[in-house]
Amino acid sequence: MTQQAFDQLGLNPRETLLYQTLLQLGPASIRDIADKSGINRGSAYESLKQLQAKGVVSYFPKGKRRFFSAENPEILLKLAEEKRANLDKAIESLKHSVIPNLHQLQPDYHQTNVRYYEGDEGIEWVLRDILNVVSEQKSDNKEYCVFSSKPIRPFLYRPFPNFTKQRIKLGIKVNVIAIGDGGEDAELSERKWIRTEGAVDASYIAIYPPKCAIISLASDNFPSAVVLESKDIAMAQQIIFNTLWGLL
Template sequence: MGKVNEQQDLFYDLEYFGLSADESTLYLAMLRYGPIPVGLLAKKTELDRGKVYRMLDHLQGLGVVKFTFSNPVKCIAAKPDECLNNIVQKKECEVETMKKLIPRVNSSLKSVSFDNSSTQEHELNIVQGRNIVYAHIAKLISNARNTVYIVSSKEDLIRMYYTQIPEIVKKAKKQNIKVRILTEKSDPKEESILQKFEAEEIRYGILPSKSRMIVEERRKLIMSGLIDETSGHNDSKDSILDTNSPEMVSNISRLCILLWNRARRIMPNQ
């Protein structure tokens, strides 16, 4: 059971590097068996051969797998450190390209955009996909001018730790924006991870449900339904409601403040 949990944790970690569970299965099999023909790899992993070919094409693009010139052609897994560094370098190049394209694309989009600067419509958006969800949370904190409450499970917060959110929380703190985290009781290892957010304060209390609420007082709200804690970082089913509706923001702010006042101050951050 322990090995199964360890492998599941590894699969979750590899999701951060863009590998699906099946792609992680292929990579581990190639590491385990060494150079291996595609047909045998499909048989060993019990995956559809056509699907294996498609996944290998993706993994080759990431620098995770190489192929021999032998007959039959064999797949070779890149060494773990080489594999991970290849993926990071590729992502960094993509980010740099996007940054350079911002002025040109922004100018093109502005030329066709309706001028809505004078409108005061309240917005309500549904966003799906855990990576996108965390990006919206990061944006809320980054743009905050008032106190922000983050109410979520410890598992969700630990996943957030491996995103840009902790760095944005630290920047907010330097700008005198209070970020308060409320979660459930954690063990010492989990607590040490939560401390690294360097939020103004973290409290433990009873959460109303296995959901998340992130609210900036008087301005913005992000909330979700039940979170599937068995899913990893790339859970496509994870979704949130993102709104600036004054009524909703006010109601959830009051709820978060009530929960906050009833919670116990466990680890103040200096």
């Protein structure tokens, strides 16, 4: 029985200990509960009141004293099911009402939202963002396009090695213009090449409207990324990509 499960139900470690103590004792006074659990009476009493409010503990008077009793452990499953039902309702409300209404509050500026990310964690965030944004496209053909140079490939998926598997699982296609030789063939992927002479910089540009992500390597192969969120910029980059794609 892990505390993590109780945490999800809203029971902190002290409340969990008191509930388990009551299961062992049966109906008991605050004195007996405090002695058995090792928690002082004042703190135990306050926590028992919280447990009562959550429905996992009840009490009854016995003379001038108040006795507490633990509810059947099956109550925990009922609490979990209630929380899941409430969460499902909240998700539906966010999807169909709250988020659309919040979007209406945003002014329709032709403004570019720029975000910067660094290190493997930052690159992983960008890669996951690509999957999330493209998977939400309303079109049946979910896809994005990429410019990718050879030097960055060994470092790009280092923080997210199963990126390609996740992309394929989501049914997302990618068109790649590879700068330099190499690149792996994969399902739902089409690749064309630009041949170059001499060294090229390590760079990766993903176009997934309304966003574009630019990933590059600094000294010591330290990755960094810039994500531009702008329909106009993404559209311009898409036109450039499509034009070049048609020429290769």
